[in-house]
Amino acid sequence: MNGQSDNNYQISAWRAEFIDPAMEQAYLKSVEPHTVRFLRIALCIWAALLMLFLPLDWLALGSSSGFAILSGLRLAHALMLLWLAYIVGKKSHWATWGWPTTWVAIAGYPLYFIYPFLIPDAGTFGLAVMLIMLLSIYVFLPNRLPLNNLIAAVGITGIVTVIAIQGADLAAVVLAMLVLLWPALLGYAAALRINTGNRRAFITLKELEEEIERRKTLESELKQQALTDPLTGLSNRRQYEMLFRRELDRHLRHGNPLVLGLIDLDHFKDINDQYGHDVGDQVLCHVAELLQAPLRQSDILGRFGGEEFIFILPDSDLDQARLVAERMRQSLETTRLVLEGKSIRVTATFAVTQVCATDTELNNIIRRVDSALYQGKHQGRNCVMCAAAA
Template identity: 45%
Template sequence: MHTVTTNYALSGWRGEFVDATTEQAYRKHSEAESARSLRRALLVWAALVVLFGLIDYPVLGHGYDFQLLFGWRLATAFVLLLLYWQLRRNPSLVSDGYAVTAAEVFGSVLFFMLYFLRHDMVSWVIGVVAIALLALFMFVPNRVHLSLMAATFLSGGMMVCVAARGLGIDKVIGLGFILALPTAVGFFTALRWQLAQRRQYVLLMRVVSSNRELQDEIKRREALEAELKRQATTDPLTGLFNRRQYEMLFQRERERCVRLGQEMTLCVMDLDHFKRVNDQYGHDAGDAVLKHVAQHLSCALRHSDIVGRFGGEEFILILPDTGLEQAVAVLNRLREELAQTPVPVRGQLLPVSATFGVTMVQPSDTDLEATIRRADVALYEGKGAGRNRVMTA
């Protein structure tokens, strides 16, 4: 919590985040909208600079003063339009504010020239400067302290112009007070606006953070729910279905096959001489064999087939939409593949074989136990006949 407070701390006079990373993130967030606002301001500014040149001609004529003043107006408009074009290509120029400030300083020179070249409208020029000072803060998007620098340049320049005409220190100081008023109003208005925008950004980021945390919590709960479901339905060692799950799936598939008139088979599979593996190589080796067999069964059978661990070294195979003859062929292929893929344990290859007892699921088999008993009979016949074979019942 302390870190969040520090990251979102605001400077009271700059109107910006104290933390540089947070400030950069805010500027990036508001960059597009600020660039659009600035481009509109630049177009209006450039248009006004040129249009107001029309009132110079009746007073100055086509002489040198008019050409100098109108040339500077065109230069100012060119700088503003150049910045407008650059902003379309690179909106990030609005974020640091230095290009905007340079354009503001360049445009301020026009007022100094007006003061000296238009003697008939000195009071009007000072009034326009006061309006321009407000516009620097409220109409042209920029960082507050940089706008203050441009305003100070414009105000100081006008005071120097007044002093250069020898109007006396009292006039200079009076002008300073006059221009300080729109500067102060504009500065504190812009500062308040910048602080308000950043506080809204803080609220937005906290909402986004809360939503992200909520989404993460939802994903975590979904993952936990999926894991709990997996644990409730699968054998922890092999990852195959446990008894409760394959019993439920058996009932569902049996009812479907009866309804559609399809055949269905069930097989009990038992690994041959598994106790010998545990006794000779240890239970770790036995677990490795069980995992290997489980993986092989899952990959070799169809997605619609049901594979579960019956207990110990025994497995249940439920084959929907499969007749007895087809099931025997599938299981024989499975038995041969299993015998051809020994399990690597501690640098040794342990051979694996299994005996299969398979039976048809009858419409009268209302529960799994009756079907398993028939498959068990076939399984024990297979063990008695020498193991590693498929027997039917």
């Protein structure tokens, strides 16, 4: 891991979130499906528990306006919770965003704040419910930790204010505050550990993914290096021999026509001598591009060695191959390469041969084409020769 990613992976000690916002977003995105599922379950259970307490309200208040207010608040909050459970199914980013969960949680507080006024002798019970709720918010409500702190802070402040308004003395108010702070701190500590642990696991996964990616790149680079000519990027001997064997198999099995050709640049030594080896190298690269142009995707062009190239044309007969070679020859002849301010003309001699059923060895075919190429050199170069099949 380098210094830059070390910085990206820093986790805030009290928020248990990545300090880098982009990294935090990436983390939240990765846990979004899981958060949605978990949040929907938590919201549904919360709504069900709210409604489960309705009979207790009835026992305490009977059919009164107080009961109507409490059941109305219960129902309203339960509906809000179910609405959010429904919405996060549609807008999954709401689950990790955190604010919708926070507002819906806070919107339920009037029920708890009004409770002591309507049922004054339920003080201890109300405090116990609040205590369990605070702990549950931290442990079961999948939300961003700072926002869960906000929910807890609003809850504790509200309840303590209610107790103070009801005329409790300072000691009772402080005691209530301490009793509520205790589960909040406990929940916060547990959530801090869980959230930090989850993000550490995410870092490990990311590092593993980066390592896999790095190895894949390295592997494909090595593969590329092992199969291509470093100067021109064309297939090297290993690659074109392998591809030729595949095409030869196809030819022997299905009888598809197959042609092999060689290209030898004319008087290349003069180019090297006149312009230098570096320019010679650049000429080879340009020639490789020009030769590639008239070929199909399935055709194979390789560097045979030095200033010689090899081409393999699957599904082509000799006449088609001769035309292709002629197009390459003309393209070289008519394109002047301008390198380092010098205009260089390059020509080449071509030879092609049809691969036939008795051709099983690449070297034999090459020998046949090579002797046609030799003849072409003797006949004045810059031409296309055909070698008769064996």
